[in-house]
Amino acid sequence: MTASQKLKVGFIGAGFIATYHSKSIRRAERNLNFEIERAGVFDIDQARAIAFAEASGHQMMTSPEEVIDSSDVIYICTWTSEHLDLVRKITQAGKALFCEKPLATNLADAAEIVRLCRQSNITNQVGLVLRHSPAYVLARDLVHSPESGRVMSVVFRDDQFIPIQGHYGSNWRSDVAKAGAGTLLEHSIHDIDMLHFVIGPITDVSARQSFFHGISGIEDVLTTHFSFAPLQSSGESAVGSLTSIWHDNLARPSLRRVEIFCEKRFITIDGDDWFGPVSWTNSDGSTGCLAGDELVSATRDLIQSDPNPDAAFLNSAYTNSPAYPDVAIALSAHQTVNAIYRSAHSGSTNVQVGEFK
Ligand SMILES: NC(=O)c1ccc[n+]([C@@H]2O[C@H](COP(=O)([O-])OP(=O)(O)OC[C@H]3O[C@@H](n4cnc5c(N)ncnc54)[C@H](O)[C@@H]3O)[C@@H](O)[C@H]2O)c1
Incomplete structure (x- = not known):
């Protein structure tokens, strides 16, 4: 142009x-x-x-x-x-x-x-x-700041009503040929991408899934445990879990809660995916919490491009x-998602994610 x-x-x-x-x-x-x-x-x-x-x-x-x-x-x-x-x-x-x-x-x-x-x-x-979300950008900054010590573990929960109803009303999400799979691929690929973004590459996974709605190929509960790549400083690996649920509680449109445990800092992302609040507690007892406009302005310099993804x-x-x-970043999330499904299909055996690009 x-x-x-x-x-x-x-x-x-x-x-x-x-x-x-x-x-x-x-x-x-x-x-x-x-x-x-x-x-x-x-x-x-x-x-x-x-x-x-x-x-x-x-x-x-x-x-x-x-x-x-x-x-x-x-x-x-x-x-x-x-x-x-x-x-x-x-x-x-x-x-x-x-x-x-x-x-x-x-x-x-x-x-x-x-x-x-x-x-x-x-x-x-x-x-x-979510790579442009002030909440996740701040969490990433907090995790990697020296005062936090090493990141040890993460507990990630994501639930929403199955989006073939309510304001989504999309039948295609119940057709495996059109959607590929259920709650993990269609929705929680965002969460896998945020785990990569906030903490780092995932190296191996073990998973289980359920099909409460009885729709072929469309899992509505998936839980997975995983290890992150070993930390350069010590060779130790952070470990974590993700639970992704598509239920029928129409009062819960799309809600995430993330708890991150570092050696000397505990961080939570709650409420809104974009505007937080993000809260943290340090080992000296000091605490912090940012939400809304305050969160947006505190993270403005941490987002390299325009905060609006479009x-x-x-x-x-x-x-x-x-x-x-870009698509290469998305492919990394697909590689992890693929390893999780391979584990879920094989009785939750441990599966290596493979090369992380
Ligand atoms: N980034 C996000 O947070 C986010 C949120 C929702 C959906 N999505 C993704 O966006 C895509 C669409 O989801 P949606 O919620 O808008 O679904 P939707 O059902 O509301 O809209 C999809 C539209 O695509 C049309 N369509 C299907 N095949 C077509 C084709 N070959 N050519 C032209 N039109 C075609 C359908 O008729 C429909 O109107 C999916 O891949 C979904 O996973 C992403």
Whole structure:
């Protein structure tokens, strides 16, 4: 892009998350130093495309190819099973790409997405949005500060009502061909990414799963224990657990609680994924707690790009520079997720994650 041009933004898939990004772009627009042009939108469900086009100002189109032709950057917001084919089309056209998480329904397709993006050298970003969350950015800073000592353990709980109901109302999440799997791949891939981000690479895992809703291939409870890569300072490894649940309690839309134990500091992330509160207790008895606007301003310098993930992506696309987090970061989460499923399928044996890139 040159400075005189507008950035033309297109959408493939016009459901829940596309609407979220569209509104987020609207908020980001005021602070961008270039203009956004709302280009094409395509959805196989025409009524959804019409509603999205009317609300956002995008032009309805009749194929993904038309959207790609009309746009400089394209958001892929379809069912997970469709991502790879659309990435192929977008990389062939050499356009910038925002792909929703998970990248694909399986590890091989996720790796192929990374290969295609590398080969075409396009700006690419993934919807692992918690990498921009002030709460997780602060937790990471607290964990790695020298006063904390070594990180020893983490307890991560994530629960929400199964998103085939309520405001999601998405039938595709109960179809393993479209979603790939259940609560771990579809939802808690965010949590695996946050464990990598806040603490470090996971080296081996052991897991169990249950299927309370009786939907083939869609686990609704998954618990896993894991070890992180040995610390350089001592060779000792932090260990932890994740419990991910899709229940039917409509009063609990999406809630996480994270407890991190370092040698000399205890940290919790509770409440809102973005605005905290993040609380901590030090071994000298001092405590801290940040939430809301205070948390946002305390972490502003720790977030290298724009705190709004969509603004960060559009800025990168406009300047033809790398975006964050990219598909390679997402592939690392897929590798860990894949190891967890292999363990769950094999009676919770210990499984090595393999090379962490
Ligand atoms: N980053 C996040 O926090 C987050 C949150 C929710 C969903 N997601 C991901 O976003 C993707 C979409 O989820 P959603 O909640 O928006 O689902 P949704 O059901 O609300 O919307 C998906 C839309 O894609 C359309 N679609 C399916 N295949 C298509 C194709 N080949 N071409 C064009 N349109 C097609 C459907 O008709 C539907 O309107 C999924 O991969 C999901 O995992 C990410």
